Amino acid sequence: MTTMAPDAGTQDDVAYEAQFNAAVTAEERIEPRDWMPDAYRASLVRQIAQHAHSEIIGMQPEANWITRAPSLRRKAILMAKVQDEAGHGLYLYSAAETLGTSRDELLDRLHSGRQKYSSIFNYPTLTWADVGAIGWLVDGAAITNQVPLCRCSYGPYARAMVRICKEESFHQRQGYELLLALSQGTEAQHAMAQDAVNRWWWPSLMMFGPPDDESAHSAQSMAWRIKRHSNDELRQRFVDICVPQADSLGLTLPDPDLTWDEERGHYAFGPIDWDEFREVLRGNGPCNEQRINQRRTAHEEGAWVREAATAYATKQAERSRHGYRAPHDPQQGDTQEEDIA
Amino acid sequence: MSTADWPLWEVFVRSRRGLSHTHAGSLHAPDATMALRNARDLYTRRSEGISVWVVPSAEITASSPDEKDSYFEPAADKPYRHPTFYEIPEGVRHL
Ligand SMILES: [Fe+2]
Ligand SMILES: [Fe+2]
Numbered sequence: 001m002t003t004m005a006p007d008a009g010t011q012d013d014v015a016y017e018a019q020f021n022a023a024v025t026a027e028e029r030i031e032p033r034d035w036m037p038d039a040y041r042a043s044l045v046r047q048i049a050q051h052a053h054s055e056i057i058g059m060q061p062e063a064n065w066i067t068r069a070p071s072l073r074r075k076a077i078l079m080a081k082v083q084d085e086a087g088h089g090l091y092l093y094s095a096a097e098t099l100g101t102s103r104d105e106l107l108d109r110l111h112s113g114r115q116k117y118s119s120i121f122n123y124p125t126l127t128w129a130d131v132g133a134i135g136w137l138v139d140g141a142a143i144t145n146q147v148p149l150c151r152c153s154y155g156p157y158a159r160a161m162v163r164i165c166k167e168e169s170f171h172q173r174q175g176y177e178l179l180l181a182l183s184q185g186t187e188a189q190h191a192m193a194q195d196a197v198n199r200w201w202w203p204s205l206m207m208f209g210p211p212d213d214e215s216a217h218s219a220q221s222m223a224w225r226i227k228r229h230s231n232d233e234l235r236q237r238f239v240d241i242c243v244p245q246a247d248s249l250g251l252t253l254p255d256p257d258l259t260w261d262e263e264r265g266h267y268a269f270g271p272i273d274w275d276e277f278r279e280v281l282r283g284n285g286p287c288n289e290q291r292i293n294q295r296r297t298a299h300e301e302g303a304w305v306r307e308a309a310t311a312y313a314t315k316q317a318e319r320s321r322h323g324y325r326a327p328h329d330p331q332q333g334d335t336q337e338e339d340i341a
Numbered sequence: 342m343s344t345a346d347w348p349l350w351e352v353f354v355r356s357r358r359g360l361s362h363t364h365a366g367s368l369h370a371p372d373a374t375m376a377l378r379n380a381r382d383l384y385t386r387r388s389e390g391i392s393v394w395v396v397p398s399a400e401i402t403a404s405s406p407d408e409k410d411s412y413f414e415p416a417a418d419k420p421y422r423h424p425t426f427y428e429i430p431e432g433v434r435h436l
Pocket of ligand 2: 168171
């Protein structure tokens with residue numbers, strides 16, 4: 001529910017802050033109408049909005065292949081996945097709105113470039129195998145990031161993440177299955193799968209964000225129990241999960257330094273090209289412009305649908321005010337039957 | 342009403358017969374019919390429900406989180422409302 005915090009100024013903020021900190025430390029959830037520090041609110045809006053934007057921008061690289069899916073089965077799967085990502089965006093926009101911002105404001109900030117989305121979606125999907133690599137690696141990295149967010153201190157965000165995580169596991173599995181089919185196919189198909197993995201591996205590792213010693217928001221986010229694990233911790237977890245999975249696929253990961261480190265009990269991996277990461281973040285990735293232009297165009301070209309729905313609703317409301325009764329709509333019948341059911 | 346003023350609706354889903362509707366989330370829609378359809382697409386893509394309610398968020402009256410302690414306190418000192426309050430001799434059955 002969208003409601004504002006109690007009036008600031010009229011209350012004793014120090015006492016409220018102590019109460020807030022105690023609740024967070026006790027692993028209680030903060031709910032929309034609870035008092036919260038302004039910085040906590042702002043930090044959540046920033047993170048949830050960026051997350052929501054990533055979900056809807058993330059629809060583009062994959063939607064690119066819907067019309068060219070190699071079978072009806074694959075096409076139906078891909079449409080369902082892309083539709084899920086739209087749904088994830090909507091859950092998250094709703095969660096952000098409980099903090100006192102509005103949907104229009106958030107979309108505005110995305111369209112004007114004032115709020116970011118995950119850099120991973122600024123890479124192109126060159127072949128059908130990219131759909132598989134995205135499902136396995138990009139959704140896989142997202143899941144590694146998101147599972148701990150299900151226990152985030154802010155209730156609406158945590159609840160949205162629970163729904164999202166449930167849906168993500170199909171995304172990852174369909175990608176893995178797709179890559180496996182290609183890997184076990186003809187020589188050309190195998191090569192296509194390997195090429196896609198080669199291109200998506202490093203950007204996927206970048207999805208966990210900058211190394212811990214350079215991460216601007218991490219410490220505070222951890223103290224507020226928004227974040228549970230550091231970027232490097234999650235990245236390591238992801239690498240450890242992926243290595244044996246790549247093995248089962250019959251594919252390799254494009255890192256000559258990837259070796260099992262007996263002492264640490266983890267896989268060691270080569271250095272990440274953070275210059276590339278910063279370039280893409282700065283707007284100079286292969287598809288930054290295309291993604292944001294397509295988003296703006298979709299929004300503008302959809303305006304007439306929103307206006308029509310608004311006009312219809314206004315007209316209906318007008319009529320019911322004047323005592324006009326709309327003809328019975330059989331599709332609405334089940335609301336009444338429902339009471340008996 | 343402009344698009345920006347599309348009201349917020351709270352969505353409640355009954356997952357199966359015999360269970361009550363549970364809050365699933367919220368969405369924006371221009372009217373109740375659209376809210377219902379959007380709720381179906383958004384919250385029941387995997388057969389999560391057999392019935393959906395949508396309620397304008399503005400129509401919900403909620404207790405204030407500020408007074409949560411004092412508001413619910415009257416129940417706290419009445420343990421005799423719970424069956425465990427009562428001591429029954431051992432061996433007494435079906436009670
Ligand atoms: Fe998603
Ligand atoms: Fe996904």
